[in-house]
Amino acid sequence: MTSHATASALGLDFGTTNTVVALTDGQGGSQLVEYAGDDATGAVFRSALCFWEEERAWQGIAHEAGPWAITEYLQSPLDSRFVQSFKSVAASASFERALIFNKPYRFEDMGRLFLQRLVAHAGGRLDTLPQRVIVGRPVEYAGARPDPVLARQRYDAMLAAFGTEIIYVHEPLGAAHSYSARLTEPATILVADFGGGTTDFSIVRVAAPGAPRRCVPLASSGIGIAGDRFDYRIIDRLVLPLLGKGGLYRSFDKLLEIPGGHFRDFADWSRLALMRNRRTMAELARLQRDAVDPEPIGRMIALIEHEQGFPLYDAVGKLKRALSSESQAEFRFSGEGVDIAATVRRADFETWIADDLRRIEAAMDAAMARAGAAPESIDRVFLTGGSSLIPAIGAMFERRFGAERIATGGELTSIAHGLALIGAEDDPGEWAA
Template identity: 25%
Template sequence: MSDSILAIDFGTSNSLVGAFHNGKTHLALPVDPKAADPSMMRTLLYFPNPDLCYYGSEAIQQYIEQDMEGRLFRSFKSHLPNQNYLGTVLDNRILTLESMVGIFLLELKKRAEKALGTTVERAVIGRPARYSMDPVADGFALHRMEKAAAWAGFKDVQFVPEPLAAAFDYRKEIKEEKIVLIGDFGGGTSDFTLIKLRPDGFDKKDVLAIDGCPMAGDALDSVFMSHKLNEYFGAKSRYRLPMSSNVLSMPVTITQRLNHPAHIVHLKEKDTYEFIREVRKSSLTGKDKESIDRLFALIEDQQIFPFFERIEKTKRDLSANAETDFDFDYPGIEVAEKFTAQQFIDWAQTTREKIFESLDQCLQSAGVTSDQVELVCITGGTAKVPFIQKEFEKRFGQAKLQTQSHFHSVLGGLVESAAFWGHGQKVT
């Protein structure tokens, strides 16, 4: 047993681990040797059967090699605030969400311990400013994370807001005290911190406000499904049940799952799947049946992950181009569409508004105007989306904006938080 402390950036899309060990900070431990960046592990679990699990890059590799049989889970962090989502079933084995997160955290812990050569029972774990806009759901999500961390074998855990951690990392780049806004855009959440940063030292009073919302990269991906692509998979299918004259359309509960990368995998669960089968049998037209057959192919042939990877590529393409072609040519799921950057902007309007409402709330809570903010640092993959950047430029001016992508910013700050803790000072 050692006095070491792990720093874990558990993300919706990617996860990283650092440490405070033997009095020194260790940034970005090699937790995924098969990844292009070994310090970054995709937040993925793949169960070819209930007794075996693969993680990160190996999860994708094994998923492909095993003909996409079994269950692949992505974006499962986004379920944390949902009190109606308890978990899933693998064959006849119940897998709760807490144990799903715990399994992943335990694997990160084991790999970090191997790199450090010691066992570790303390951890600083990043958390979004808000898992949910509902305070009860937000508290419920944090409680689940506490249970998952305990499941993974951690005996003492501090949860540090991710934008605050990013602020610690950006502090290295300033030479005098400034009021700084940090925007951290991940797969599941958009988080903001207003803080007085200075080159050395930290006081809790320096944190002026923290806010955020549970919308970011995945929410932007989902607009392509909700506005267009879901109709290829039965979202607009109509049906009439036997002995009834009522014409019905696919229930919202099904289409909502269909639209989101974290939720669509659960269409495979028995009761939901059987319901969709009944809808197909009762479909009004051949076209309605065809779209549901396409949904069955997407689910049964394990094409959900590659389909949403193609959507994410479309989002990236539209960040650099005025239009792009979406082509998915798997047999039985042939989809061809053309998307424009303007469509993306229009469809993402609600998501964009909610993200910047949380920024406005952060400024208001701090009693700070945009003119008083001296430096704006935005990080994370979604920060690269042009209409996100332009909104920041409009509010704060281009001169204040620092937009280089620091995928390790949150981790760097969590490692610094671990060092604070190691020296007897807690951050939160």
């Protein structure tokens, strides 16, 4: 394992669900940073924060990140705030700040706190950071109207103390560098990165080993649909009907369908924990009062008040993983008056996400059109990111390119590896997004 003192560059894959860091090893390769402690999960650091009130802490609020955030939450869920997928709001102008224990936190505030704890848990390997930091960014940010200029400003503020030379590179290009190390002959490759918040594509021409410039990017594209959207589909089908979605409420002398805004927020991991604020809870209480059937809205209130976001996320994740290997699986969730036990067929799940997959495929077509590449001109397809393990996604690529051209591996770590390799180049700025 290479020490941080010998590293000339650092690759940071700050993901919606997980974050991974790699350091150059001085020998043309890179090594992942692994974390130390009983709660550590190897090189994968969950992109999550937990806050709780503590008199001795700065301004009376303590925090943890990564798997340690999960442990803190599980020890005292009612007295904490668990925030995950906050990367999803980076490009959202509608998100200004989150009130946590009545203290405002901007995106960059949460990001800085997250990185501080990531460094602290790295066992000393990040105590002295390389000046050059290569940061992955999506080709297209998540959100309804993503603002890439705003996202860049927020990233810059988040990373102000993390390195003196910050270079942003599209995430699939990092994966392309990682995968190209496997190749022994020239090839045109399509990299598909299925993250938590976005799906990104890059087409790259890879030269023979030893070439002055091994990788040449041809085109990229992306879309703000990925693992969290698939989670949303599960919540929408199995949970939200029990929380009042589709129900009616009284407005003067009319019966109207309950608006969908609170349901959309509830099914969005980046917003669910932030619903536990005075204003939102008061709005839900009024909605419960006016609802024809108040009991489902009462269930939603109870789930929010009792911080059931993580258990719900965990149940959805277990279902998705099971459906990646089985034709059907059980969805089980129990908390605060909501008990769900449902058998879900893989075919049903694939129906729920079918429109999302069509839009993802259209984004891939856009990258190929920009590169002037037909399917037969693609020599290799590299699938990375956790959601690439969903069978319907693999099947989509097999139909287009054939199973023999598809490669996988390092689903959670390939981007960080490749970003560090880019950082070791003489002019990594050539890859800047």
